[in-house]
Amino acid sequence: MPHRSLRPLLLLASLLIGCSSGLRVNVLEPARVNVGASRKLVVVQTEGQSTVQDVVLQELYRQSRQDGYFSFTDRTHAGGTVKLTGSEVLLQGEKATALESGEVGLRIDVLGWDADLEKRQLQVKDEKGRMPKKTQKQVFVAKLILGVTAFNSAGKVLLAEEEYAGEVESERVDVLLRTVAGQLVDRVLRDLTPRQVSHYLRMDDEDAAQKDIVKVAEKGDVGQAITQLTSYVEQHPDNAGGWYNLAVLLDASGEYEKALEHYSRAISLTSKDFYVKMQEACSSRLASRQALRE
Incomplete structure (x- = not known):
């Protein structure tokens, strides 16, 4: 890395x-959220629709690896739970592993996921690149809301159940979840990752x-x-x-x-x-x- x-x-x-x-x-x-010298992201707990959880974790792995600043570890299998107590976090669970120095713990909650077929007005270019009048067209619209809690190895809260919401539309229903999840993960990482x-x-x-x-x-x-x-x-x-x-x-x-x-x-x-x-x-x-x- x-x-x-x-x-x-x-x-x-x-x-x-x-x-x-x-x-x-x-x-x-530092980014908007100062992670100090930490360079490792550890997902301790995820809650909500399991299919969405999986895609979000995949995006965190992919984007962390692509950016190269943070390494990424998924410890959700350990069954640890993250409990907020004011400005601190309690990590609970018999098999939960305490964070080491340099690690940032994450809890990610899927607060909302919805994908519907809607009629929307779209303005699409014709073959000559001209913009004709707006026309109504059926597209799939997806809305995703994530709640993100981040904390350091000392248990200090960096993000407290902060909501990240996004919406995308496409004629293809199969790309909706990964697209909107990718957008929200990108926003989370931008909030955490120091920049030149x-x-x-x-x-x-x-x-x-x-x-x-x-x-x-x-x-x-x-x-x-x-x-x-x-x-x-x-x-x-x-x-x-x-x-x-x-x-x-x-x-x-x-x-x-x-x-x-x-x-x-x-x-x-x-x-x-x-x-x-x-x-x-x-x-x-x-x-x-x-x-x-x-």
């Missing part, structure tokens, strides 16, 4: 936006003495640029741009604590608005990293 490092990925070391130079990096950030987010880190290229160093960074040799800027600020301790650019390079390298120190040093020497904005963005990246290590 591919490993997603918490260190930022430098996408492009040379990027010009307007007249400013900068770096663009990809940073792993692109960030632009603006550099300060006003100081002519630093332009060559900035170019080194833009060409992709950030390590060499850090070495050169470290030497530069030692010789020019009152140069705000030097401290700021060093902070940016450390930020791009994932050394957020050091970067924040240098952002503060630069801000103490000058009052450029984008210095402050970059410091705030760096603080946010550090918070995301810490959240993913919980």
Whole structure:
């Protein structure tokens, strides 16, 4: 399974936006539901119509494997039950296996499943690609509602019986369940899976003495640029741009604590608005990293 490092990925070391130079990096950030460092999904319990349960579990396996972030395990055979008690979960059952560190437990309830033949107005293109008037046509319409509870190995509730509802229509009745189940599973996984987010880190290229160093960074040799800027600020301790650019390079390298120190040093020497904005963005990246290590 591919490993997603918490260190930022430098996408492009040379990027010009307007007249400013900068770096663009990809940073792993928590999804809507923060799963911390967990990378394993374990379905402990499913309830509801058995046919729907089976298809949902198949979709969880398929999509988890396809995305590559989470591994997937089905432990429903152990007969464990998930009981919500406020902000915590009790895992009950003689054969139930307690979650290990790094695992996210799931309970999935099929709250509603319905597929009917309905008459609906459809607008279908003709052979020439034109859109004629809407016509009534009989199609199968399926509606599925899942209730999802997620919790970590410490029993902390991450999702509490949250409802995911979807509807699809098709002339083929045999594709309805898998299609709508796939849509809902995709939404659940998007709510749980950390994603790479692109960030632009603006550099300060006003100081002519630093332009060559900035170019080194833009060409992709950030390590060499850090070495050169470290030497530069030692010789020019009152140069705000030097401290700021060093902070940016450390930020791009994932050394957020050091970067924040240098952002503060630069801000103490000058009052450029984008210095402050970059410091705030760096603080946010550090918070995301810490959240993913919980």
